[in-house]
Structure formats: structure tokens, C-alpha cells
Amino acid sequence: MAYNVLVVDDQNIPRRLFEMIVRESDRYNLLFALESAAVAPIYCARYRVDLVIMDIVMNDGSNGLDAAERIKKDYPSTKVLIVTSMIESAYLARAKSIGADGFWYKEAGDRELIEVMDRIMSGESVFPDNAPTLNIGMARSAEFTPAEIAVLREMTTGASNKEIAERLFIEVGTVKVHISHMLQKTGYKNRTELAIEARIRGLVVGEKT
Amino acid sequence: MISYCRLSGGVQAAQAIWVLLLLLSFVFILVRSIGLKRGGVMTAATVALMLLCYVPLQLMTAVIRVERGLGDGDWAYGIMERVPEMFWTLLFMPLTMLSVVMIIDLFRFHHRKLSALSIKAATDNIPVGMCFYLENGRVLLINRAMNAISRKASGRIILRGDELYRCIFSSEETERFSVIDSDRQRILKFPDGSVFGFVRRTIETGSGHIYELTASDISEEYALSDRLRQNNIMLERQRDHLRRFGDLVTHMTIQKEIFNAKVKIHDDLGSTLIATKRYLLSRSEQNREAVLELWKKNVGLLKNEGPMPQRDDYSVVLKAADDVGVKVEITGRLPAAQPAAHVLACAMNECITNTIRHARGNTLFVEIEQTDTGCTAVLRNNGDPPENDIRETGGLRNLRQMVHDCGGFMSIQSRPGFALTLALEYEGEMIHGL
Structure with a gap:
């Protein structure tokens, strides 16, 4: 019996792509394709x-x-397979913490998606070891520590050092040290340039994950 | 051994003068010690030393008078005849050294001892302005720096402490200075750019109290803090830009996603065209099927591709309700204003889920009434009533937080049947009475 699949993506083309991939496989049956995550629980x-x-x-x-x-x-x-094109590491971490069964970056090919789906339905948890790395200035994103990424994420919201320290429960001095290390x-x-580049490249997303 | 009486007249006179000078030096030491209030022990010692010089001097002068036939001094002559001259030398040499030491010590003591003048001289060298005055305004001490500040603040040298205090603490903006801060300390800025911080302290004494008024030059600190203030304003503006930029970037990221997908389709189309060309050249039946599939896939992706229709908060929920077989009956007008529309749509979403999952119903009733500042909505279903009082977890808890954040009101009824009541506001006005 084919597995019932719900596709949830607000963008037309990626959503239709997923629809076609699911339809092409006889192991899966497309139940619905939704534009909003808010209504997904209704269908479940x-x-x-x-x-x-x-x-x-x-x-x-x-x-x-x-959702x-x-x-x-x-x-x-x-089973829930999270898909995204953003390499924000907090997404991967949160997906694991909420018990998602898999995580997939959209840049990978169709074949890989089907393989991931098959592995998930066979009981595996499929997560990449790390988020894809990308260049941020002279550094690779993998060179940033988790603490630095956390500070950088808050910076992109326009928060001051004091606000960042309060949100992350660390000292203001520690915030400054992390920023200094990232600039090096x-x-x-300056920090504005760093925040803009990190945001544009999708290394961090400022909103709540 | 030779005695004093056997010495020549000149030597006798020289020794007598020596003793006289020694006596005078002790007199000087005594007078200065009393003046400097050195203490009884020093004074008594000096008097004893004076006597030690005075008695021999009297004996010597008596001998000299006898030898010159100027008077009667046989009693002295008799004493001096028996005492060797060496004795006097051995006595007066150490006394002379002692006198020198005492004079040096006296001068040192004088330099170390505080006096009113020495205090005034010292405070005049301090850059901080200082003024000590009594309750009645009489100034006890005011240094040069404070005099200069007083001239700056009032145009003249103020002679009374209370008047100086009033001039500095009570005046508001004048042509001579502007007030920068009055909360923690009085800070005045002068036209020449200098900034001073004033503090008054009360010193309790046994007989009343003395006021201490100090003025510190904080011009440099003020300039730095002003620069810091300007930098912070600029930083706040930059942060504001960054916040707005963040919103734009999210939109950009979504567009980038779409673009990448389109690039992929473009590449797939290219592959499809190549495959089509190969088929047209070979006319292979196997290739035909493969090419048809490729075209179906690409056309399928491109079909209906165009600008996404704008959907409101309700259309997604209503479509979902239709898909899952829940009828939504709406009485009244759905609010269009935000955030009421979004909150109500979320509430409908939540209630549709609960209608299916818990109540096993198939209809959601939404009754809306407009009020002056917003609307009220009551949501019910046609399913089974709750067996127990409803506990707000997950979706309902999130909904309540959302309602609270936008200033609305929410209540849940479990008996006799489920009912969710919302009171929502438009434009931030709270609805009362519910």
C-alpha cells in the first residue's frame, strides 16, 4: 500500500516539484499539497x-x-521531513529537537529526496551531519562556533550588545568577544557588514526558529 | 691643669662670648618652642640648658670684672680658680652641638606643622574648587579654583558661601551658564565650553555643621559622553536599518528559492530539448516514451506558473475545512482589519482541528458581531460535548497568547457544549465588559 504524503510549501514551483516527485513514485500517494503550514494539522x-x-x-x-x-x-x-534552502543551523537543531524524522536541503537533487523519503519510511532518521558550508568573507561558515552563530543570529535582528547578552543569558563582554572573533x-x-552578509547568504535567519 | 682665671684676657672674653651666644641660642629655641606649642618637655629641657649656660656665664663675667677692677667678684673668682678650664670646654662643646641640632629640629618642626596659611596654600594648588562655609554663610576657606568658578558663574567674587550655593544650585539657564543635569549632581556648562560638576556635603561638628561645596572640572568626560551619545544615536539608526533589512532579506530568500527552481526547470527543459532532438533523429519508440515523460514533467511544472494569487487569512482555512469535510457556517461579517482577521482565522483553524479530532463533528459555527471598537466571535461545533473541562494545551494555549498579545479577550466554555468566545479589537482599543 502506498504511503500517504502531505506536501507543505508556499512556493508554487518547489511545491509542484515535490508533487511530481511523489506522484512519479508508486510507493507514495499524494494526499494534498498545501500552501500554509498552519493548516497542516487539520489534514493530519x-x-x-x-x-x-x-x-x-x-x-x-x-x-x-x-507545525x-x-x-x-x-x-x-x-513522519515529518523538513525541507529548506536556508542553511541556518538553528533549523537543523530545532528539527532534531522536535523529533522530525528527516531534514533535506532543496539544493540536492530529486533522486536524493526519494532516497531520503524511503529511508525515513523504513524507520531511519535522516539528517545531514552538518549544514552546508558557505563562504562568509574570508571564512567558511563551518569555522564559526555555535556561540558565535547564536550571537550573529541576534545581530541580524538589529539588537544591541546589551539586548543580545540578555537574550542569550551571557555577559556583554562575551558578546563583544564573539563579534570581534567573527570580524577577525x-x-x-564592522558588525553591520557582517550581519548583512550573513543574512543575505542565509547563514542565519533573524526570526524565531 | 690651668683654670679659667689663668687664661689671658682675650681668651676669657672669647669664652664668655661663646657661652653668651649659646645662652641666646637656647633663649631663641625656648621662644620658638613656646610659639610652635612644642610641648612641656621640650620647654623644660630648654630652660634647663639655658640655666646650664647662664650660671657659668655669670661666673665668667664676674672673673672678668675682678681682673679689670670693675667690681667685686671674689666669690666667683674663688670658684673659677678651682675649676680647670678644660671642664668648661668639655661642657660647652656638646651644648653647642645640641643647640645646633635643636635649632635644625625646630625648623623641621615648623615646616611640618599645619597652619591656616599652609592649608590655604595647599588648597590653592588643587584644581578642584572648594569652599567651606558655616550655616550663616561665613566662608571658612575658599580656594583659588572656586573663586575663579564663582566669578564665571556670577560675574564677581562671591564672599558668602550660601550666596555662592544659591547662585549655582538655584539658578536655571542664565547667560553665564546652562544646566545640564540636576539629578545626581549639579552640572553646569559655561560659554567657554568648560563643564563643572557641583556637590554640597554637610560636615557635622560638635557645635553645628559646616557645608563643603566642591566643583570638579568634567569637561573632558562630558565631551566624551556627548560623543558617545551621538554614536549611540547613529548606532540605533543603523540597527533600525538592519531590522528592516532583515524583513527584506526573507523576501529575497524566498525569491531566490523560486529563482533556483526556475533555473532547474530551465536546465531540465534544455535536457528535454536535447532528448527530443535525439528522438526526432532516431525515431526510437523507447526514446519517445522517455521524451513524452520529460515533457509532461516540465509542462506540469510550468503549468499555472504565474504570480501567486493573494490569499487572505480565511481562504486557506476555509479551503482546508472543505478538504477535510468540515462545513463552516458563518453568521455576521468576517473582520478584515488586522490583527483581528489573523487571530480569528487561527481560532477557526484550531476549532476545525478540534471538531475533527475530539468532537467528531463535521460543522463549525462562527457567529460574529461587530462592536464599536472591534468584534466578538463565538465558535461552536456540532460534535460531542467535552467529557471534562477543556485543558488549554498546545494550539489553544498558543491561541490565547496570540489573543492576549493583540489586546483581545478569550474564554472557553466546556459545558453544556464547547464554545470559544473571542473579543477582538481594531486599532489597539481594548474591549471592556467581557
Whole structure:
């Protein structure tokens, strides 16, 4: 019997791509393709959904990770595969913490997606070891420590050092040290330049993950 | 051994003068010691030393008078005849050295001892302005720096402490200075750019109290803090730009995602065209099927591709309700204003889920009434009533937080049946009475 799949992506083309991939496989049955993560639990309540392919950032403001967390809580037997094109490391960490069954970067090919789906449905948890690395100035994103990434994420929201320290429960001096280290690594002249580049390249997303 | 009486007249006179000078030096030491209040022990010692010089001097002068036939001094002559001259030398040499030491010590003591003048001289060299005055305004001490500040603040040298205090602490903006801060300390800025911080302290004494008024030059610190203030303003502006930029970048990222997908489709189309060309050249049946599949896939992706239609908060929820077989009956007008529309749509979303999952119903009723400042909405379903009082977890808890954040009101009824009541506001006005 084919697995029922729910595709959740607000963008037309990626969503249709997922639809076609699912339809082309006889192991999967496309139940619905949704534009909003907010309504995904409704479908899980009504239908037997075996797998949800869930994007993270939606145009209507809903968050795929929030919806995934709710689905895993209310319908534990439903598998959830998180998909995204952003390499924000917090997404990967949160996906693991909420019990998602897999994580997939959209840049990978179609064949890989089917393989990931098969592995998930066979009971595996499929996560990349790390987020893809990219260049930030003279540094690679893998060179940043988790603490530095956390500070950088808050910086992109325009927060002051004091606000960053309060949000992360660290000292202001520690914030300054992290920023200084990142500027040294990347070669950027100031924190604004660093924050803009990190945001543009998708290394961090300022909003709540 | 030779006695004093056997010495020549000149030597006798020289010794007598020596003793006289020694006596005078002790007199000087005594007078200065009393003046400097050195203490009883020093004074008594000096008097004893004076006597030690005076008695021999009297004996010597008596001998000299006898030898010159100027008077009667046989009693002295008799004493001096028996005492060897060496004795006097051995006595007066150490006394002379002692006198020198005492004079040096006296001068050192004088330099170390504080006096009113020495205090005034010292405070005049301090850059901080100082003024000590009594309750009645009489100035006890005011240094040069404070005099200069007083002239700056009032145009003249103020002679009374209370008047100086009033001039500095009570005046508001004048042509002579502007007030920068009055909370923690009085800070005045003068036209020449100098900035001073004033503090008054009360010193309790046994008989009343003395006021201490100090003025510190904080011009440099003020300039630095002003620069810091300007930098912070600039930084705040930059942060504001960054915040708005963050919103733009999210949109950019989504567009980038779409672009990447389109690039992929473009590449796939290219491959499809090549495959088509190969098929047209070979006319292979196997290739035909493969090419058809490729075209189906690419056309499928491109079909309906265009600008996404704008969906409101309700259309997504209503479509979902339709997909899962839940009918939504709406009485009244759905609010269009935000954030009420978004909150109500979320509430409908939540209630549709609960209708299916818990109540096993298939209809959601939404009754909306407009009020002056917003609307109220009551959501019910046609399913089974709750067996127990509803506990707000997960979705309902999030909904309550959302309602609270936008200034609304929410209540949940479990008996006789489920009902979710919302009171939502438009434009931030709170609705009362619910």
C-alpha cells in the first residue's frame, strides 16, 4: 500500500516539484499539497498521513517547524521531513529537537529526496551531519562556533550588545568577544557588514526558529 | 691643669662670648618652642640648658670684672680658680652641638606643622574648587579654583558661601551658564565650553555643621559622553536599518528559492530539448516514451506558473475545512482589519482541528458581531460535548497568547457544549465588559 504524503510549501514551483516527485513514485500517494503550514494539522486530524514534507518559511508567516512540532506531538506515527534552502543551523537543531524524522536541503537533487523519503519510511532518521558550508568573507561558515552563530543570529535582528547578552543569558563582554572573533575570521570591517552578509547568504535567519 | 682665671684676657672674653651666644641660642629655641606649642618637655629641657649656660656665664663675667677692677667678684673668682678650664670646654662643646641640632629640629618642626596659611596654600594648588562655609554663610576657606568658578558663574567674587550655593544650585539657564543635569549632581556648562560638576556635603561638628561645596572640572568626560551619545544615536539608526533589512532579506530568500527552481526547470527543459532532438533523429519508440515523460514533467511544472494569487487569512482555512469535510457556517461579517482577521482565522483553524479530532463533528459555527471598537466571535461545533473541562494545551494555549498579545479577550466554555468566545479589537482599543 502506498504511503500517504502531505506536501507543505508556499512556493508554487518547489511545491509542484515535490508533487511530481511523489506522484512519479508508486510507493507514495499524494494526499494534498498545501500552501500554509498552519493548516497542516487539520489534514493530519482527518486523514491518515504517513509522511509530511514540510517547508519552513511560509509567506503567510506560519512556521513549518512549529507545525511539525505539533504534528509530531499529536500524531506521533506521522513522519515529518523538513525541507529548506536556508542553511541556518538553528533549523537543523530545532528539527532534531522536535523529533522530525528527516531534514533535506532543496539544493540536492530529486533522486536524493526519494532516497531520503524511503529511508525515513523504513524507520531511519535522516539528517545531514552538518549544514552546508558557505563562504562568509574570508571564512567558511563551518569555522564559526555555535556561540558565535547564536550571537550573529541576534545581530541580524538589529539588537544591541546589551539586548543580545540578555537574550542569550551571557555577559556583554562575551558578546563583544564573539563579534570581534567573527570580524577577525571574516575580514569584514564592522558588525553591520557582517550581519548583512550573513543574512543575505542565509547563514542565519533573524526570526524565531 | 690651668683654670679659667689663668687664661689671658682675650681668651676669657672669647669664652664668655661663646657661652653668651649659646645662652641666646637656647633663649631663641625656648621662644620658638613656646610659639610652635612644642610641648612641656621640650620647654623644660630648654630652660634647663639655658640655666646650664647662664650660671657659668655669670661666673665668667664676674672673673672678668675682678681682673679689670670693675667690681667685686671674689666669690666667683674663688670658684673659677678651682675649676680647670678644660671642664668648661668639655661642657660647652656638646651644648653647642645640641643647640645646633635643636635649632635644625625646630625648623623641621615648623615646616611640618599645619597652619591656616599652609592649608590655604595647599588648597590653592588643587584644581578642584572648594569652599567651606558655616550655616550663616561665613566662608571658612575658599580656594583659588572656586573663586575663579564663582566669578564665571556670577560675574564677581562671591564672599558668602550660601550666596555662592544659591547662585549655582538655584539658578536655571542664565547667560553665564546652562544646566545640564540636576539629578545626581549639579552640572553646569559655561560659554567657554568648560563643564563643572557641583556637590554640597554637610560636615557635622560638635557645635553645628559646616557645608563643603566642591566643583570638579568634567569637561573632558562630558565631551566624551556627548560623543558617545551621538554614536549611540547613529548606532540605533543603523540597527533600525538592519531590522528592516532583515524583513527584506526573507523576501529575497524566498525569491531566490523560486529563482533556483526556475533555473532547474530551465536546465531540465534544455535536457528535454536535447532528448527530443535525439528522438526526432532516431525515431526510437523507447526514446519517445522517455521524451513524452520529460515533457509532461516540465509542462506540469510550468503549468499555472504565474504570480501567486493573494490569499487572505480565511481562504486557506476555509479551503482546508472543505478538504477535510468540515462545513463552516458563518453568521455576521468576517473582520478584515488586522490583527483581528489573523487571530480569528487561527481560532477557526484550531476549532476545525478540534471538531475533527475530539468532537467528531463535521460543522463549525462562527457567529460574529461587530462592536464599536472591534468584534466578538463565538465558535461552536456540532460534535460531542467535552467529557471534562477543556485543558488549554498546545494550539489553544498558543491561541490565547496570540489573543492576549493583540489586546483581545478569550474564554472557553466546556459545558453544556464547547464554545470559544473571542473579543477582538481594531486599532489597539481594548474591549471592556467581557
